[in-house]
Amino acid sequence: MSIAVIVPLMVVLLLCSAFFSGSEIAYMSANPRRLEKAGEKSSAARLAFKIQSRFDKILGTLLIGNNLVNTAASSVATMFVVALFPGSDGVGATIATVAVTVLVLVFGEIIPKILAKQKAVSFVQIVAYPLQFVIWVLTPIAAPFVAVVNLMFRKKQTEPTVTEEDLSTIIETVGEEGVLDEERSDLLQSALDFANTTVGEILTHRLKWDAINIDDAPERIAAVISNTPYSRLPVYERDFDHIIGVLNVKHYYRVLVDEGEITDLRPLLKEPTFVYTNMKLPVALAKMREEQNHVDFVLDEYGGIMGIVTMEDILEQLVGDIWDENDEIENEFVETDENTWEVVGDANIEDMFDMLDVDYRDFESDFTTVSGWAIEMLDADPHEGDSFEYRNLYVIVTEMGENRIERLSVIVKPVPEEDEDE
Template sequence: MDEGSDSRFWSKMRSLFRSNGHDLEEQILDAQDGGSLKREDASMLLNVLDLNDTTASDIMVPRTDIICADADCSLRHIAKSIVDSGHSRIPIYEETRDRMLGVIHAKDLLSSLLQHDKEDTPVRNLLRDLLFVPEMTNVKYLLATMRSRRTHMAIVVDEYGGTAGLVTLEDVLEEIVGDIEDEYDVLRPDDIQVMENDILLVSGRSTLEELNERFQLDVTSEQVDTLGGYLSEIAGRIPTPGDFFTLGERRYTVKDADAKQIKTILVEPLAPQEEEQQG
């Protein structure tokens, strides 16, 4: 926004929050329809309202996808992990991911590596405190806590105190402003890539609900929530790369998987002759 539009935006916000009329969400939508608010501004405000209904577990990176390192690793090994991931900081654990010790910042690591007499510094000496929050922590509260603690990262713990996932300040802000991309961004676990000819490349963690809503796939299950889980349910095992399933008018081909989960799936429409054979 330029200075003038920024002033008008906040002026409108003050009037909305002073108002005692109908529901605030409706007021925001009315302001958008009336031209008082730009669409992107209205979208951000609605997202702010939704923060009350969003929890840390809704936006966290799952435990299995956390980029982290063991405290017994060398500084150079951890530096390589940071460079490869593109992150500016990663959590450090002791023995298992359920015992997170702290977070190491790239600049602290670099400072030690540049001083040859400190290359063997124990990783534990460079750690900063981590914020730990329960899975059901309200994201609005989480944002306020991260600001007050001046931290960019929080470990989400389950009811038993084990590590359930990780949330960054960027994850929280993306709930308000949408995706924040930088030069290091890669395909995330929940990404869906739309390709030519109605072909999709999706993560195994993509939810059936989102896929059905966006692409009318008509794939449902009472047992699982994700596409990877659904294909595993059908197969009765974890499918291997190259396995495919014909469901309705589409073929689902497993592109990447390990012993525990399906990572990526290619979803493509059947050719006309294949549809006839299906019929």
């Protein structure tokens, strides 16, 4: 075989290896609910969702296809080296093996898997039709091997016949069809999501919570306590990473009435308790109940304090917002003009997209708030007046706080008719 044939063939085999590797990780990573929603407008998404729903049966076919391609690449590489260096014998085979291993590892495994993981929903739609053809071709070859493996490692069925994803889809469907009212449907969905939500997803950032410096003058401490909307306040020494306790405001006032003045807060403080950002909410709630706490400080992986989570925050994930007379009700989205909205920086980005009727099926970001997403889009330190465009949205930073975006103006531009038809 000539070199002119071998080189293009090697490139094709590497692309096939990338196709199999990327498909494997993408279908394992893609959000099924987002994929199902995308299927409402895209036939590729519908096919991708169908493939994902039986992915456990298809995985063996993908692995066999990947191994066949990699074996073929090794053989072609050996022929290439032998063609370049006739008579090299074993040395040529060794060189070919090393070269193919590096090429397949980098271009056939690592790079495609990273890209597929980052853009899973988009990737599965792109490869859906080619993958369906490959499955149709390779299934007869893979079926005997899969059957043998199933016989060798057959176990008693332990997986539930209805998965959490199935329940979520059922709840969403019956809610849309009116079988359940919206309130009950939302409550059931919240109960399902509750077990998988982490403390880090609901915490209140440390910059947004009133706190007391134990070394401040009594007048300053009294001012913080009298002006706070919170019933419990963190007390720190030197900086917020050195929390020494939690002050119950009601207890403070009771002691103040009884004794006339308070010169030292330390005897009034309750010992602080901590949770890690990746702790699941059911575990955090059980910990709070066991320790009889209402407030926990959330630690990052380095032991620094990221923020605060309260029992009320956790319970709101189940039953929705819990309001009391001290809560300030702030509208996160206010229409200031036709097609123009003022948005609070802490608002959830997907809530904003829902409210503005923006399709976010393929949206991916490391942030959940509008302010975080804006900083990501600006790719620079934000300032008042900074702006960017996303799809049919024109976003302007209108108010900055201390090192963060407080408010933005979002202008919704008409969507061209050709985009609506897609």
